[in-house]
Amino acid sequence: MREFCGSLWLLFACSVASIGVCFADEQSDLAFYEDVFSAAPYEPADTSHYLPSCARTLDSDAYKTVAESGLGTGWQNRIAHDWTFFDVPATQSKITVIDYAQTPSGLGYRYLANANTQSVVYEPWSSSKVMAIVGALSKFEPNVAADTLVGNARLADLVTSVHSYAEAGLADGNSNAIATYFANVASRDYITQLFHAGWIHTANANVRFRGAYGPTAFMPESNLWTSASLGYSQAVAHYAEGPDDPGYQTYRCEQCGLTGNKPMSTLAEAEFLKRLVSGEREPLTQLPGFDNSDLTMLLYAPGHSSTAGNVGGMMSGIGLMLARSIATALAPNDKREPNVVLDELTSGKWRLFQKIGAGPSETRQQGETVLLAHVCLPNVQGGREFTLAVQSEVPGNNDAAVGRAAKAMQATLNTSMAQLLAH
Secondary structure, eight states: OOOTTSSHHHHHTSOGGGHHHHHHHHHHHHHHIIIIITSOOOOOSOOOOOOOOOOEEOOOTTSEEHHHHOSSTTHHHHSOEETTOSOOOTTTOEEEEEEEEEETTEEEEEEEESTTOTTOOBOOGGGGHHHHHHHHHHHOOSOOOTTOEETTEEHHHHHHHHHHOSOBTTBOSOHHHHHHHHHHHHOHHHHHHHTTTTTTOOSOTTOOOOOOSSSOOOOOSSSEEEETTTTEEEEOOOOSSGGGSTTOOOTTOTTTGGGTTSOBOHHHHHHHHHHHHTTTTOGGGOOTTOOHHHHHHHHTOTTOOGGGOSOOGGGGOOOSHHHHHHHHHHOTTOOSOHHHHHHHHHTTOOEEEEEEEEEEETTTTEEEEEEEEEEEETTGGGOEEEEEEEEEEEEOSSHHHHHHHHHHHHHHHHHHHHHHTTO
16 A cells, blocks of 8 residues: 555654655655666766776785685685775665775785675675676677677677666567576576685675566577577577576575575675676686676677667666766766766776666565676776675665665765775
């Protein structure tokens, strides 16, 4: 039942005298969700498909290489880290940033979080669709190309539609169905093991990928993945629906608890994306089967239909919050649009690859938002590059609560980007 402020609990919080204010607040929350959180992204002036590699050069022990921190169980304790770096209360958000620097020993990283929240699990919503795409691409043995077709649909359009939620060629904008198809190709056991012994060795045993995105999967015209330019036509097996996968779990399975069937943490999500983006530069952590052609497809989706806009892949990921926060941190008194500011600072070569997730949770009675992103800022402070994951939640099982969670995320990004780019 929906009443004045979207739900009964919120109505009771509004006195008769303040119902008008309550309406206004709800409208403001909904407007922020529509106009900022889920808006089409800013585009850089230069949209060429270069792979990000813009970390500044520093001779500093604040960063450690993978060789220095190791890969096995417990690597989280050996990395350069400050789990209370950001002045953001845990009640507002959870955030982890992995900051890059080129050190005398190689590509190094420092891990920064707020209030020791880096390992707390949550429902990642659609941010985890990156894992479904990556799982499918890494299991497909030939290279992918701009002309790779999945049945008769362009692979690039499918990847772009997952991030943009818009139609692209024969991809109809049903992000949930397309992402479920990719998970059905990869299998949930495989994606889950990537977080554990199969690749990342995440310390939290509860992190896993066992779910889907709605009841229906995208069904390609045929099981063939083909490329005229690379000369292959290969059958790709997949489950018809998520529950057909033996590794699938229902959302409220016995082992699932309140966080559902694909719980993740900011550290797990950020580390997953960081290893993908740095794969060619750091062979020790490169995902087997995932090369630069796969990374380019994930980030840019070359060959995507023009109806999807000038950008594709993760570059078409919706949302304005992170770009706004970065531009404000770098030029606090500049009132121009964030993309104009960033274009000027980076000669149009700034890159922001992102995937958001959000929803009102009936299970947890919360509005929740998640953002997974990689940022490259050439020429800024000698070059800044970092990967981040952030999650926010507020009470309320309605769309307005999701908008309030998005506002909390914006506040978190404003604080964290200012702190990060000042150091």
